[in-house]
Amino acid sequence: MxxxxxxxxxxxxxxxxxxxxxxxxxxxxxxxxxxxxxxxxxxLENDEIQTKTVDLSCTYKFFTDWWAIDYAYFCEQNQAVKIVDADTRVAKVKGTHKELKDNSDVRGFRVNGQSMAYLPKGLNKFFDNLEFLAIWTTDLMEIHSEDLAPFTKLRILSIWENKIEYLEKDLMKFNPKIEYIGFGKNRIQYVDPNVFDLLTRLHTLHFDGNDCYSKQVAGDRIGVLRMIDEMNEHCNSNEV
Known part of the structure; x- marks a missing residue:
């Protein structure tokens, strides 16, 4: 019991x-x-992972004096954006096209004065015929071959007044049609010696205001080749 x-x-x-x-x-x-x-x-972390996208807003314009291109229909990104993540993708592009025009007619994309530390991925899904890309005063920190790879028709690359410190090997290996390059007013300290090797049409190169070298040549293929030789002497002694 x-x-x-x-x-x-x-x-x-x-x-x-x-x-x-x-x-x-x-x-x-x-x-x-x-x-x-x-x-x-x-x-919050899960939300951030899910929201690494950006919406762009275009004012569509015609430009008649864009260096190598006589008459260009392009998108001017007009809405404030902030891109701080290298994996950010373009979710959609807003804006009203000119009469009888659509995304396939867009030849250029320009951003000026936005906050864009990295180029967003997926822009080519909306504009696959780009011939010029202009990224001005955006605090862009890096640019890589995979950023430019989708734009095989590119003729003009203008990355002006940003925070680029180096140009990597094979940066433009997918862009052999480039005629005009602008890297003025960056912070470039190193340029890989093969960067310009495939650009047989390059006739204009702006490199003024950089750390390792400062010069520009316009409309002169021979002058550009000489400039590249000089740049190699000054800008690839210390790899980044």
Whole structure:
């Protein structure tokens, strides 16, 4: 009889203990600000992962004096954007086209005075016939061959007044039609010696206002070749 009483007491005690533990755990989770903070942080992190996209807004224009291109229909990005992540993708492009025009007619894309540390990916999904790309005063920090790879028809590359510090090997290997390059007013310290090797049509090169070298040549293929030789002497002694 004593054994039965002891067993019943033990069972009741265990049940009581479990109830108390469950209650304490529940209260701890509900009341602990640290746990709530962790949950909120995880939710925010997931939201950030899901929202690495940007919407662009175009004012469509015609330009009649764009260096190598006589008459160009292009998108002027007109809505303030902020791109701080290298994996940011273009989600959509807004804007009203000129009469009888659509995305396939767009030959150029220009951004001026926006906050764009990196080029957004996927622009070619909207504009696959780009011949000129102009990124001006955006605090652009880097540019890589994969950024330019989709634009095989590119003739003009103008990356003016940004924060580029180096031009990597094979940067323009997918863009052999380039005729005009502008890297003026950046912070370039290093240029790989093969960067311009495939650009047999290059006749204009602006490199003024950079750290390792400052000069520009316009409309002179021979002058550009001489300039590249000089640049190699000054800009590839220290690899980045």
């Amino acid at each position: 004593l054994k039965i009483i002891i067993c019943i007491f033990c069972v009741i005690s265990l049940i009581s203990c479990n109830i108390i533990v469950d209650y304490i755990d529940f209260e701890t989770v509900e009341a602990d600000p640290a746990m709530k903070s962790v949950n909120i942080s995880l939710e």
